[in-house]
Every structure is written in structure tokens, then in C-alpha cells.
Amino acid sequence: MKIETLFIDKAVGRNDETEYLISRLKIDPQWVEDSKPVYNFINDTNDPISKAKRTLYITLNKGTIIKACPGTSCYTCCDYTILQSGTFCTMDCSYCILQAYFHPPVLQYFAGLKSLGHDLDKTFCQNKIFRIGTGEYTDSLIWEKVSLLPKFLVETFARQNNCVLELKTKTVNIESLLPLDHNGKTILAWSLNTPDIINSEERGTASLGARLKAAKQAESKGYKLAFHFDPIVIYPGCEIHYKQVIQQIFEMIHPQNIVWISIGTFRFMPKLKQIIEKRFQHSTICYGEFILGLDNKMRYFKPLRINIYKEIISCIKEYAPKVLVYFCMEDEEVWKKCMGFFPEKEGELGHMLNKSAAAHCNLNPSLL
Numbered sequence: 001m002k003i004e005t006l007f008i009d010k011a012v013g014r015n016d017e018t019e020y021l022i023s024r025l026k027i028d029p030q031w032v033e034d035s036k037p038v039y040n041f042i043n044d045t046n047d048p049i050s051k052a053k054r055t056l057y058i059t060l061n062k063g064t065i066i067k068a069c070p071g072t073s074c075y076t077c078c079d080y081t082i083l084q085s086g087t088f089c090t091m092d093c094s095y096c097i098l099q100a101y102f103h104p105p106v107l108q109y110f111a112g113l114k115s116l117g118h119d120l121d122k123t124f125c126q127n128k129i130f131r132i133g134t135g136e137y138t139d140s141l142i143w144e145k146v147s148l149l150p151k152f153l154v155e156t157f158a159r160q161n162n163c164v165l166e167l168k169t170k171t172v173n174i175e176s177l178l179p180l181d182h183n184g185k186t187i188l189a190w191s192l193n194t195p196d197i198i199n200s201e202e203r204g205t206a207s208l209g210a211r212l213k214a215a216k217q218a219e220s221k222g223y224k225l226a227f228h229f230d231p232i233v234i235y236p237g238c239e240i241h242y243k244q245v246i247q248q249i250f251e252m253i254h255p256q257n258i259v260w261i262s263i264g265t266f267r268f269m270p271k272l273k274q275i276i277e278k279r280f281q282h283s284t285i286c287y288g289e290f291i292l293g294l295d296n297k298m299r300y301f302k303p304l305r306i307n308i309y310k311e312i313i314s315c316i317k318e319y320a321p322k323v324l325v326y327f328c329m330e331d332e333e334v335w336k337k338c339m340g341f342f343p344e345k346e347g348e349l350g351h352m353l354n355k356s357a358a359a360h361c362n363l364n365p366s367l368l
């Protein structure tokens with residue numbers, strides 16, 4: 001984290017959590033009544049997105065902390081649950097949707113481990129399996145170096161049997177998590193891409209080799225793992241490169257420790273294109289054969305998606321025939337042509353994922 005300016009909402013107050021954050025960040029905070037000074041500070045430049053990545057605002061989450069993922073209309077979704085621990089990110093991927101999602105983007109950390117603990121307790125009492133992730137509006141592990149949150153989550157999830165926590169990252173920030181008694185309830189997940197895409201489009205992230213090395217270390221401490229190929233970017237030679245990444249995974253990781261692998265091709269809100277053109281002038285990521293999808297996002301022309309998916313899926317299945325591979329946001333035709341089936345019934349994809357989570361993470365099977 002390269003934070004230069006720190007604002008803290010006065011409503012958060014001084015406590016162990018904020019003192020820890022301040023001591024790790026080594027910055028004198030500016031205490032504020034509300035978010036206005038933060039927005040003004042970030043907007044006072046011609047590149048608020050870059051400035052926001054260096055400006056942290058510690059505040060309270062005034063909305064619902066644990067909520068169902070909204071998914072995307074018209075594409076099969078996986079019934080995920082989001083734990084909103086913060087927003088935005090210190091890394092800088094050209095394709096990051098968060099650049100266009102927040103106005104202005106603000107790097108927020110939501111303090112309040114105590115109330116988060118109460119909300120989690122309510123979820124842990126339900127007769128239902130939940131897959132809960134913190135990586136929808138931020139990277140789950142950018143916070144590991146500066147906050148107590150990742151450790152708190154791993155230890156809290158270890159004490160129950162109906163929820164699995166997925167921490168999704170492009171970092172290698174797992175050091176404080178390795179010695180924890182996680183009781184199998186945390187999945188450490190890495191978003192992966194080809195070295196070409198990591199080098200050209202994922203500024204400030206860990207290299208592919210470093211991510212896989214971290215995954216191997218986590219595996220050696222009994223953590224279950226997941227991998228996400230999202231976004232898959234189509235470029236000349238990409239099929240071979242994605243297959244090389246898959247080969248590297250299985251040279252280092254045992255298939256039985258992988259709970260799931262998701263795949264999804266690059267898609268973007270049309271307004272993201274302008275941002276990419278302005279902030280990543282070298283990037284050619286937006287100049288493929290795209291069409292407007294049913295969710296108003298640009299997607300690769302369907303035959304191109306089907307082609308790359310088939311290559312990737314057959315390669316994964318060669319190394320790990322039993323690993324659960326699923327699409328993030330795809331339609332019936334793509335599922336049938338690439339996977340040979342379509343999880344048609346409402347909740348079917350979620351059920352498949354719950355079954356895999358239950359089997360790998362010792363969740364209560366009677367809740368399936």
C-alpha cells in the first residue's frame with residue numbers, strides 16, 4: 001500500500017482497530033466530520049482515480065455489510081454473498097471496473113470489527129450455506145499489511161460450519177494468515193492471467209510466479225484454494241499462454257485442494273473505454289471484436305468467447321478432471337457448447353458451488 005494521505009471519520013473514533021491502522025500506515029491522520037473533505041481532496045486534480053489510490057478514508061459502513069451479490073441480469077449468476085469491507089484498490093488494472101463504478105472513486109476501509117462480528121454471528125445461525133467474499137469492491141488482501149480485518153475474518157469463520165470465506169487477490173499478502181487456525185473455512189483465491197496481460201494491464205500486482213508461489217505456501221498450511229481466470233483477454237497467441245498458466249498451476253498445486261476455478265472473458269461498461277484510453281494509453285484491451293451484451297456491457301463476439309473457453313476448459317480437465325469449473329456471467333448457449341450442460345434452474349449453479357465448498361471446507365452437508 002502506498003498511502004500518502006489518511007482521513008479518518010470522527011465517528012470511527014480511536015480504538016485498537018484504528019490505532020493499528022495508523023501505526024501500520026505511519027501517517028498522521030486528518031480527522032473529518034464526513035466524506036466531503038475527502039471528495040474535495042481527491043477531485044482536486046486531473047486524475048482523481050490515481051489520487052484516490054493513494055488516499056485512504058477510514059469510515060463506518062452505513063449500509064448493509066453482508067448482502068447478496070446483485071449479479072447481472074440475463075446471465076447465470078452464482079448466488080454469492082458479499083461482505084463489504086472496503087471500496088476501491090491500491091493496485092491499478094487497466095480494465096478495473098471500479099474506476100467507472102464509484103463517483104468519485106474513494107479508497108475506503110470500513111472499520112468496526114465488533115459490529116461485523118455481530119452481523120457474521122447472525123449469518124452463522126442460519127440453516128443455509130453461504131459463500132462469502134470480500135473481493136467484489138476491493139482486493140481482499142491489500143488490507144492484510146495494514147489492518148486486522150483479514151486475520152479477524154479467518155479466525156471468526158473458523159468457528160462455524162455453514163459459511164465459507166473466499167479472500168480473492170492479486171497480491172501475495174498472506175504472511176499473517178499462514179500461522180492461523182483457519183479450520184478449513186477460508187479459501188484463498190487468486191485471480192490469474194497470462195504474464196503478458198499481467199505486465200501490460202495489471203499495474204502494481206504480483207507476478208504470476210509470485211501468486212502461484214503464495215498459493216503453494218497457503219496450500220502447505222492446509223488452506224483450500226480457488227483460481228479465477230477473469231478477465232480472459234483475447235490476443236494473438238493467448239490460447240497457448242493461458243494453457244501455460246494452467247500447466248504452471250498444476251505443477252505446483254494438487255487438484256484436490258482447488259475448490260473451484262471460474263472463467264470469464266473481458267467485458268466492460270462502455271464508459272470504461274474512455275477511462276482506459278486516458279489512463280492507460282499503451283493499452284489495446286478495448287479494441288477487440290466486441291458487441292453490446294444483454295447487461296449493457298461490451299463483450300467479445302460469442303464465437304470468440306466459446307473458442308477460448310473450450311481451449312481453457314479442456315486444458316484444465318486434462319490436469320484435473322474433477323475440479324469444478326464455472327462461468328462467471330455467461331448465457332445458456334455458451335454453457336451448453338463449452339460445458340455440455342446449463343444450470344437452468346434457479347439456484348442450480350449456486351448449489352453446485354455450495355456442494356464443492358461443503359466437500360472441501362467441511363461445511364455441514366445436511367444444509368445442502
Ligand code: SF4
Nearest residue numbers: 089091092093096139
Ligand atoms: S486488483 Fe482488482 S480491484 Fe484492484 S485494480 Fe485490479 S481489478 Fe481493480
